[in-house]
Amino acid sequence: MSEEIEEPALIPSKALYGTGVAGTFSDSIAHRYLSLLAVAVGVTVSQMSYLRAAESLSRNILQLLWGRLVDRKGKRIFIAIGRFLNGIIVASLVFVEAPVWVMLLMIGVAICWSIITPAWSSLLGDYTTYSSRGAVIGRISALSQTGSLGAMIVAFTISLNQVGETTPESFKLLLALSAVMSIVSGILSLFIEEKPSNQEGRELDLRIVFRDLRLRRYLIVNVVYGIAMSFAWPLFPFIIVDKLSLKIWQVAAYSVFSAASSMFSQRYSGKLMDRIGRRPVVVFSRIIMAVSPLFYVVATDWTHVAMSEIIMGFGMGAWMSSGPTYIIDLAPVEMRATYLAANTAVFGVATFMGNLLGGYVTDNFLAVGGALQGINMGLMISAGLRFLTGLLFFLIHETYPTSKREPSAQ
Template identity: 30%
Template sequence: MGVPLLTRWREGHPPLYANQAVGQFGSGLSAPFVPYYATRLGATTADLGWLQAFNNLFPNLLQLPWGRLSDRVGRRVPFIVVGSIVSASLFLLIAASASPWQLILIVMVQAIAVSIVAPNWGALLGEKTDRGRRGRFFGSMSMVGGVASLGGTLLAAFLVFRAPENAAHSFQLPFVIAAIVGIAAGLVLLLVREGKALAANAGTTEATDPVRDGERHRDFLFFTRVQTFYNFFMSFSWPLIPITVAVVLRASNLDIVMITVVTAVSTIALQTQVGRLLDRVGPVTLIQASRFLFILVPLAYGLANSLLWVYIISALMGVPSAIVNVAFNAYILDVAPPKKHAEYFGLFNGAIGLVTFAGSLIAGYAASWLAGLWAGNLWLALLAIYLVSFAGRTAGAFLCLKIRDPTAYPESANEMWRRFHHHTANGRP
């Protein structure tokens, strides 16, 4: 009895949930605070542009070769385990960094290790669940990860609260703990039982249609082009936000942690509902909604005159964040041929990595140049770049309206809205 039970446990979802819980606990302890750590070490807007650019480029650009290799080998778990352990270990060196550029170079190496994980994790999740239940599975997986990440962030808050208010070394202990926890998360995945002939057997139960596959490939290419346009302008804000929060609005280390907590709580509260909605209407409607909601971010940070506005926008962004956690993976799994899941993840994320590398770098240097041009008026320089980000996001959001769902779902967004309106009009919840 014990052996069959263990086999079913290893073939099912529990090891995946365990990895997500442990890994995201470590991520909550560390990942949100790396840019702020760089700021405390004296990083400029240009330095943060490089930090964000490397963090965008290498985890994404190298996913394509790793994804193709994984599809060819027919295994996901070994790639995820190696990438997780290496990337987590590098938090020890991040904690020991003494200057912004030491930190930036270590983050670059860490990003290369992360690129091994991402396409294989997405493909593994797709292979462990059926299409009709992906939304619920991804939603529950993201909720588990979100709760664990929140736990890590709260622990970071406790550790930071006991340290000097604006000191860089306040973040070092959370980074060390994150390294240990991240290594454990990678080892947990060794419990996953994975068929070795995955690549050879995948898709044999589904007949191929060259015309349909060609149409889906064109849909995927259009989707990728639209998202690269949107993310190029989206990334303009990323190197500026830590400067706005830590320098312009003079946030303490505890404020920085609590802003992350607010976003996490908001996302967790909505995650399972978003997953269920995805199973009804499909990923495209949700992706379109998230693109319009994210338009608010650069305006909020650019015009904020107190940390209260940062807390408010952080709470509101729980909605699109919950969508991003489930909808993009679901779309790529819907549109990709079964034997090329990891390759399609690699293609999409590689394109995103290239444009966000350029966007973050351009924004960081442009803000630095404008601050010098305008006699050190940092707030005005940041606002100018935020407005460019706002304009680009707005144009990209309207382009997203042309994206099509590659697979039929039970309801359209209009049908669901009419049903909701009918129920509420008749006094029923």
């Protein structure tokens, strides 16, 4: 168990924070706008479900490979490689508008994220001790989130005077900024300090990972939840583009609120985990996700989506702090990236199935009365599934015993 040895932590540096801020700036633009770009170039509901499913597999399953390599070779080099490749691929999206090429490049972005994610999450563990893990990861994540906030403010500013419909041309400057900041993040990552690997030469044996009963229970619950959560993923972009016809500045505006609430949540949910335990924060972060699809169903303008995003920001902030903290608690020090990758790989399989299920059911069964009616029904089903499966996280083990919690929480 990782809590048996309280190893000394590294001191966070400007390079670490800079890597996080620049990377989050880049990723937030891609996360917010790539699916909208896909709709703008003509991707259909069915194609979107296949695309999101392929992204889920690429982003998550490959983390098993990268996670093990990270544990053996180190974190910094994989963060740099992922960031440089991501910058090149996002830059390529500036020059293409054919749906097939846009979809392929979006899958390429997902592969880059599969390289970066286990390396970055494992790296954060080098800067924590068991007793301060929640607070430290929460603080680093919150400061990194300022990159997302900055990206959305920039997007809002440069798109405020947009005239006419949203077209592929509307996204090009934002994509160029995302590409540049990804490369900046890669350069800064070369100056990050990390703890040396002690796994050189060892082979990947997933039996060691899945033999952990506490991890196995968490993974089972996470699979069920992942299917329920991702049921709505192919549907959101069509509400934004087709139903509400939102401008880029409107997407940026509600994204600012989301980034701000997420940053606040990450900062304080980390401290909260060190006081009340990990499980309550994990449960909260999952159940609150049920709110989002309902707001999209009743939305008539961008302010309704903004209200959803504020609430979602609190949930995502808690998720981004509690998820890595919980897995790092479970993992032996020398296998942190592998544990993190196993979790995201399993979740990727779940979201792959959920994406396909959501798109297929909506397109073939729910849309008999019209596409918009089918999408609304799909979103309502997803909301119910998210709430019910979120309750299952009460069944996971608590990794932070009462005896180790801060006295103020006793």
